[in-house]
Amino acid sequence: MIYSENQIYLASRSPRRRELLKQIGIKHSVLLMRETMDRSVDIDETPDTGESPADYVYRMVHTKADASWERLIQRKLPILPILVADTIVALDGCILGKPRDTAHAEEMLLSLSGRTHQVLTAIALSMQREVKHRLSITTVRFRDIGKREIQACIKGKATTKQEPTQSKGWRPLYRRHLW
Numbered sequence: 218m219i220y221s222e223n224q225i226y227l228a229s230r231s232p233r234r235r236e237l238l239k240q241i242g243i244k245h246s247v248l249l250m251r252e253t254m255d256r257s258v259d260i261d262e263t264p265d266t267g268e269s270p271a272d273y274v275y276r277m278v279h280t281k282a283d284a285s286w287e288r289l290i291q292r293k294l295p296i297l298p299i300l301v302a303d304t305i306v307a308l309d310g311c312i313l314g315k316p317r318d319t320a321h322a323e324e325m326l327l328s329l330s331g332r333t334h335q336v337l338t339a340i341a342l343s344m345q346r347e348v349k350h351r352l353s354i355t356t357v358r359f360r361d362i363g364k365r366e367i368q369a370c371i372k373g374k375a376t377t378k379q380e381p382t383q384s385k386g387w388r389p390l391y392r393r394h395l396w
Contacts, residue, residue: 225238333358
């Protein structure tokens, strides 16, 4: 593989993050923490007791940046900057985390119905152990959503009153306000 000056590693399996980098013309290679999904998780993503959502998401990107750098060195890959990111949802100052199953996803979305919450995304760019980071916090207010609509959304067949749509997850439950 030939590397250019305008290239980075993306330490993420997220198709959306790859798509965003492609849209802005950043050449990248995916740097996987785990070669296979059945291998145990390398990073404990459990929030520390009393940890704020912002402190948590910053800690996650720094931890992921350090672990990614270790993988790069272990695998003797060409030295390039590594981009890592982490996104969380916080409601009333509490981190919602990833749903354990469908029932938990329904419960989480119901808790957001008609309420304001924050979406925090931290990114970090790591190069030879130097880490630069940024945090974006978006305040979102979901409209009131019912259990049937949430269930349809989770199954990927959500509709809005304006028009039926095939959805990607919960996006059609869109918020009333975005700050």
